[in-house]
Amino acid sequence: MISIKNVSKHYGTFKVLTDCSAEVEKGEVIVICGPSGSGKSTLIKCVNGLEPFQQGEIVVNGISVGDPKTNLSKLRAHVGMVFQNFELFPHMSVIDNLCIAQIKVLGRSREEAIERGRKLLERVGLLNQAEKFPGQLSGGQQQRVAIARALAMDPICMLFDEPTSALDPEMVNEVLDVMVGLAQEGMTMMVVTHEMGFARKVANRVIFMDEGRIVEDAPKEDFFSKPRSERAQLFLSKILQH
């Protein structure tokens, strides 16, 4: 479903991504981890073309992201993305946040969009907050709204860019629970995160990145029990110690 082939990206002479390749099958959940600055967020943003790349090819559902002829907006409408800082639209109510792109991008009627939106709010446990504004919600609630907003577009896959990094610790689980539910329903997911508990629970594979390279791409059992690279071992020992 998502095919990343030899992707490289640089700002001037600084290499952000070097020769990254990975395959994601339909229904797979891939966790991407690595030290900060290793290029994991950049890589995931390349998948829906939010970040351009200079070399290589990314194909999502048969459509080449890097091809200048590709209608990126059309592709992105069906690739959900959740950001570290939620990025809800602060000037719209929660329900309008969920409806705006359904109406303006997918061309759904307002009634249809509201119905779909309310269903998803219910799913993330926030139906009673529909008329509130994002600023009135906690971080965890905002991120759940953001997930619902992405799901409202009926995405073929979901990209998560450190979805719990900006949250207070006690709110991490409410967001992870929603993501686990999605994974168990068979949503194709690429998740940049340091939440190894989440990875253990639902990931099919773990990709470990360092200095812009994919150092390791292994089934999660292998990754956690016997990471092959020294760098991944070091990283794991550091984050799993606590």
Place this chain on the structure above:
Amino acid sequence: MGYEFDWSSIPGALPYLWEGMIITLKITAVAVSVGIVWGTLLALMRMSGFKVLGWLAAGYVNLFRSIPLVMVLLWFFLIIPSVLVSLLDIPRSFDTRLVSAMVAFSLFEAAYYSEIIRAGIRSVARGQMGAANALGMSYAMAMRLVILPQAFRNMVPLLLTQGIILFQDTSLVYVSSLPDFFGVSYRVGSRDGRLVELLLFAGAVYFIISFIASQLVKHIQKRKTA
């Protein structure tokens, strides 16, 4: 021997003064509206990434910000009438001064508004564009639905303050002897030999309106941060 104030010519002149105020308000309203629309376009041109558009907009803004308003007004009073008359076959008796003033103020204000709006657009978090794009919105759609509404909400106080300044600046149309509020006050004052009283009165009216308006802006600002 002190100056003897005599305010008696004001009550009788109130209808003329009111008409003058209408002209002043008309010019202000048009210049604010057109200025904001044209200013927004200039700001978008400057931020568009198309070099030629950016240069054109930057040139326009710098030009208008570098020449005195009164000169812009004079040019337009001299140019617009002849253009209008030759283009639209308007009878020479038609008073084009009001239109000229509106055009001049709109174009001039747009330069200032575009800078305010550019800063307003910058004030919206960068991630908002990414989020809108990620939902399948094009650049234009994201601007219209997500970025600009937030930018304008942040900018309301600044835009209104600029409007208050403009309201006062409209008095410069006296160079074309257009009977705005200031012009009428001046005329009534000279006619009755009571220029001091009329100008004090006009000043007080400008002050009261501007003061109330800026208090209103403060109030809006407070409510926004609260």
